[in-house]
Amino acid sequence: MRNIRALKGDIYVLSESFNIGNLTIKNRLIAAPMAGISDLPFRSLCYQFGAGLAFSEMFLANAQVWHTTQSQQKMASKEELGIKAVQIVGSDPDEMAKTAELNALHGAELIDINMGCPAKKVNKKLAGSSLLQYPELVEQILLNVVQAVNIPVTLKIRTGWDKAHKNCIEIAQIAQKCGIKAVTIHGRTRECLFRGSAEYDSIKQVKQYITIPVIANGDITSPEKAKEVFQYTKADAIMLGRAAQGRPWIFEEIAFYLKYGKLKSEKSNDELRQIVLPHIEALHRFYGEKKGLLIARKHVFWYTKHYVNSDQFRRLFSEINDAKQQIDALEAFFHKTTVN
Template sequence: MQIGPHILKNKLIVAPMAGVTDRPFRQLCKSMGAGMAVSEMVSSNSLLWGSKKTQRRANHEGEVSPISVQIAGADPQMLAAAAQYNAENGAQIIDINMGCPAKKICNVMAGSALLQDEKLVEKILIAVVRAVDIPVTLKIRTGWDKQHKNALSIAHIAENSGIQALAIHGRTRACAYTGTAEYDTIAAVKAAVRIPVIANGDITTPEKAKQILVYTKADAIMIGRAAQGRPWIFREIDHFLTTGQHLQSPEVSDIHRVLINHLHDLYHFYGEYSGVRIARKHISWYTKGLIGSAGFRQAMNQLPTSDQQISETNKFFTQLAKKGQRLSYIKEGSN
């Protein structure tokens, strides 16, 4: 898989997720086998570039190449300026968000709402590609709704505009994250364009990853929600695609170690106050489904300091380890 001059080590990419794919998460997923990780979206509004939130999202210190930064907006010139700003601050690839289904994004005609206006899509893509001398990629959905699937048309516009890779989530904007992703549209796009195509949506296991690669003939796959609390999914899929064999599931001690390191990275990156609050969702994801975790997660959300979070996390995993278990999952709600 190649994007411009960047040759990825495999076919596995971390999907951009607002509030999730910060630098600590991207670095972790890359260390766990992902070939690339796309940042959470950065606004194209220049008034926000000086904010701590935007500066933090543009912080790539120590991150393994290639560094892909996603920008969001609806104005071609503002997006072009945002691309230049991020290129000057370490971005090696610019990704344009035309896939986010969130109402607050679509209500300002950004994200997947842009799929309704193909002429504006073309203006945006041309403006951003011309603004920077690094590769520009695009993330889309299959269309606005099931009656208006235009991914194929958008793909041709992207290719003709100089976009160097196209990621497609197999749902429409109207679907949000409900139902199941479909891959026929992705396969049709792959067959019709020459640029790399990345398949996204409901890829949760090594078997599903291989199935989607074979069915769509996509150049790579993009994984989002399935990596939340499970960053080792990338090495599991990579191993399966390479050898046809499954890696043994992580032991409790492995999960404990990964989580503790992730928490310390979050505290260091965000500071005590924000780090503790952001860590809560990650702790919940890592422990969801683990035996005895329901009460632990509820109590964890009340703890105000990093020391308390670390202490209680250590206690929880120590108790699990004493039972001599490999990672054991049970149905949510039964613990």
């Protein structure tokens, strides 16, 4: 791989395009797949604010639920602003292959395999990060999925099951051998869940052992941290998850910081209003009013948590059961309130 860093300063590289298989990703800032969050309205915002790639939330490798509205909403959409990337999760190699094939037929341009989720309800089904304990099964799943579709397949993992069994180098090498086109590594073991701090030594080591793109993930919460992790790991890209909750414009902030060497000014109340209200309206349309109201509440909690004396507003907002009233309440909030 061409060493762009030797040709240009690190601050510019995250703005460079790179390839995952035959796909050109416009930059190296990627929005993570997050269960219950990375729906079409949220991904659209991430793309709008400069993410080069945004993954959908987990699509279950279970044919019994494919007909449900919930599964249909996780599939690729014609309305996607960027590359249609769908993450799948499961443990049966044949079912995972069928799931990838289904999504490819419905327009997915990239399939990501989840072997990083630490949730108990996922791990008890031998899916997500629990698979890291079984490299032979990992290999069979990867081979089956890669052979089932003619679009790029990527893999998301953690550093290992626990600190005594860190095997991300082994898994990454298996992935490359199986035809996986990129590997994302969250800098924690499954045992860590989201406790403590992510470590990046393991990601840096993996980068030295494989030639396909490596994407660094975990605790990248600011433009400064993005630059630090990118430079230290020598990864090909960075992935942000929780940092984008209530701040999908963080991709824009990182790009600005890397270009100009200073932080972008905070958004004004009016700018925030013009982001939040359309997002909430999009959630109402996407899910329908009943579910849209519920999904909107958590996003509004994240959007407003930095505002002065906003606790009371969030309590009142959580009791609203009408879409128009949610919008009216937000209009009034942004008109009267100041950010910390």
